[in-house]
Amino acid sequence: MIDIRRAAPLDARDMAALLSDIVATGGSTAMTDPVSQTDMLAWMEGDPRxxxxxxxxxxxxxxxxxxxxxxxxxxxTVGQIGTFAKAGKSGLGIGSKLFEATKEAARVAGYRWINAEIRADNAGGLIFYQSRGFEDWGRIKGYVMANGQVVDKVLKRYDL
Structure with missing residues (x-):
């Protein structure tokens, strides 16, 4: 069973741990540094929208x-999206259920379209966003990550 709910400040510690595990594994995010509870909380509260x-x-x-x-x-009116699933838990419908909630909330909040930037070497991420109805609209070539690694990013768009 998978339940979806709005994240709250008390979730920041567990969210930071999940994201830090993904960063440590590498290959699916452009982030290169671990994320602390304080970092996550600041990010969550960084923009009222x-x-x-x-x-x-x-x-x-x-x-x-x-x-x-x-x-x-x-x-x-353009939303930047990011999706993170716990290691070993992909393919269970987590991302799909999250996107249904995010898509509806984005419409209510007045967003008109959603932008996703996916590392070109992240096959799972590309497949996920494509399967949700995102369409390619551009590419960032030679994106330099904080650790110096260079990757391309595929830009995908979902019209609300």
């Missing part, structure tokens, strides 16, 4: 989370 959802199992363990926030370059 950001929307955060978590997926949890029957005992309340966090299986994943998703956020949308105003895109830094495209304005207040």
């Amino acid at each position: 950001s929307i955060w959802h978590i997926a949890e199992d029957a005992v309340g363990d966090i299986l994943g989370f998703q956020f949308i926030e105003p895109h830094r370059d495209h304005g207040a």
Whole structure:
């Protein structure tokens, strides 16, 4: 069983741990440094229009989370999305259920479209967003991550 709910400040510790595990594994996010509870809380509270959802199992363990926030370059009606699922838990419908909640909340909040930036070498991420109805609209070539690694990013768009 997977329950979806809005993330709260008390979830920041577990969300940071989940994301830090993903960062440590590498290959699916452009983030390169571990995330602390304080970092996560600051990110969650960084913009009043950001929307955060978590997926949890029957005992309340966090299986994943998703956020949308105003895109830094495209304005207040374009949301930047990010999705993170606990290692070993992909393919269970976590991302799909999170996206249904995020999509509805984004519409209510006045977003017109959602932008996803996925590392070109992240096959699972590309498949996930494509299967949700996102369409390719651009590419960032030679994105330099904080650790110096260079990757391309595929830009995908979902019209609300």
